[in-house]
Amino acid sequence: MDLNNCDPIMIQKALDSLIETHIETLAVKIVGIPEERYRSYGLNLAQFFQLPTVKKLTFATNVGFPHDFFDNVIKPSNIEYFTFADPEINFGDFSLLVRLMPNLKYLNIHLTSAQYSVRRWREVERNKPFPLMSMMKTYIVHVHDGTPIDFDRLVHHLKAMPALLQLEVTAPHGLFNAQNWEGLITSSLMKLVHLRLYATSHPQDPETIVQITDAFKTPFWVKKTNFVFMLMQLVQHKKAREQSETIERLGRASFNIYAYQFWTGAVRSDSALVRSHAPNGIRLLAIYIAEAHARNEWPVGKTISCIDQPTTLAERLNNAQQFKKNFNFEMSMLVDNMDNTFHITYGSWPFRFFVIYDGKLVLKADPDKETFTYDMNEIDNWIANFYQSRPQTI
Missing domain, CATH: 3.40.30.10 (Glutaredoxin)
Structure with missing residues (x-):
């Protein structure tokens, strides 16, 4: 839906008509909402979360304050599979969002520690339990490079997913301390089968790269054949040749440690x-x-x-x-x-x-x-x- 080219009143009628359908899967993208005029449109976007038969929802928008889409949800949703494609969501609002979907089995979301400028942000108290997501089986999270969340904050909500089977985390390299992840997995994610850790940025210094990757070569990680740690930041091929020893050590690792160096x-x-x-x-x-x-x-x-x-x-x-x-x-x-x-x-x-x-x-x-x-x-x-x-x- 492009609000620059569509009548908001007609869009709202279209949204209201969804209540009468029996669809289970819905993908919505909304663009053309200027922040300074958003509230004047009067769209009830929270109703996406209240459609009685929808089990799978994918949502994206160009609005920089996505909290308005679920602030007005008044009862728990039936959604089991949820993808929040864009934009990033503040961690405080994330806790509210998952409370609205107690039946979640699959979640794909972008998190940030950035604070909204349009209203007072919510803060999560780390000494209080995160909303329990007992049915969560697959979790894909992208942590914003510019304003990332720290590892403790990540742990705070991962501990609320005791039944998690598949986890994929894309984040700056600072969140990937091998010892910390081993402790989290052995204490709170004991059912985890597949793990993908993607470092979107990392130091170019060869010794630092070796220190990061060598930490994943302990007996715990070596036997985890379904676990992968990948350095995702591409480097010039010429530099890769100059750092051939480092790249070679990555290739020899028993654990699945990869570095993309081409294209x-x-x-x-x-x-x-x-x-x-x-x-x-x-x-x-x-x-x-x-x-x-x-x-x-x-x-x-x-x-x-x-x-x-x-x-x-x-x-x-x-x-x-x-x-x-x-x-x-x-x-x-x-x-x-x-x-x-x-x-x-x-x-x-x-x-x-x-x-x-x-x-x-x-x-x-x-x-x-x-x-x-x-x-x-x-x-x-x-x-x-x-x-x-x-x-x-x-």
Whole structure:
């Protein structure tokens, strides 16, 4: 729903009509709500949580104070699966939110310690128990890099999920102290089967990285084959070579400790590139091909890759899907077939940038020979200049 282009009164009528339906799954995205005018719209957004048959709800908005969407909920919700896609929610409001959904089994949310400017924020007293989430089985939490919550605050609500089976935490590296996590798991999350810890930022100093990762090489972590700790911040390929000892030690770990070191140039600026040229009808595609540095094929590849060479198209598709998810990759993606037709035709290892116009290849840009990355500004300018100078055809 875009309130810039829709009548709020008609939107409210549409929301009211949902009460008469028997849907179980609902995904809602609301944009175009200026903060200074929000209250004048009079939308009853809290009713999403009160629809009697809805069990799965995904919600996103561009409003910076999401508390208004559930402040007026007057009775517990029947929702079992909830994703709060955007924006981040303050930890104090998070405690109120989960009180409204006592039947939660799945939760995906973004947390922040930032304080709202529009009203006095709620604070959680850590000496009081967090609302018990006895049915919670899967919890995915993203902690904001700029205003993260500390580990004690994270522990405060994880202890309220005694039946948790799957946990995924994406946060700055400061929240990933191996000893602290071991204590939490053995004392409060004893049923946990799958754990994914994604460090979105971490020091570039090799010794510091080794200190962080070595702490996960104790007997407790080594035997946890379903647990993964991953350093997610991409570094330039050139720097990875300069720190080869560190990257090698990551690769040798018995516990699943990974560091993504490749696709740096493509990942960092794909969003800006896509958005810059989409209005002109220029379509940018990423094509996922055979692994250039497969862990099980190339000895040097074991130091920079955590992926085996796919043997089936299903495996290659899964790798591509995980890549898009892990890096929020916005560019549309195709997957080469298992005959490697695209790779054989274009010679695209480790990766290349091609421009095809009117059925003809007009540019094959090679990456820098030392960093194996592209200057996205140069590519952006080349596309813009070519678009302006191309032959005008009807």
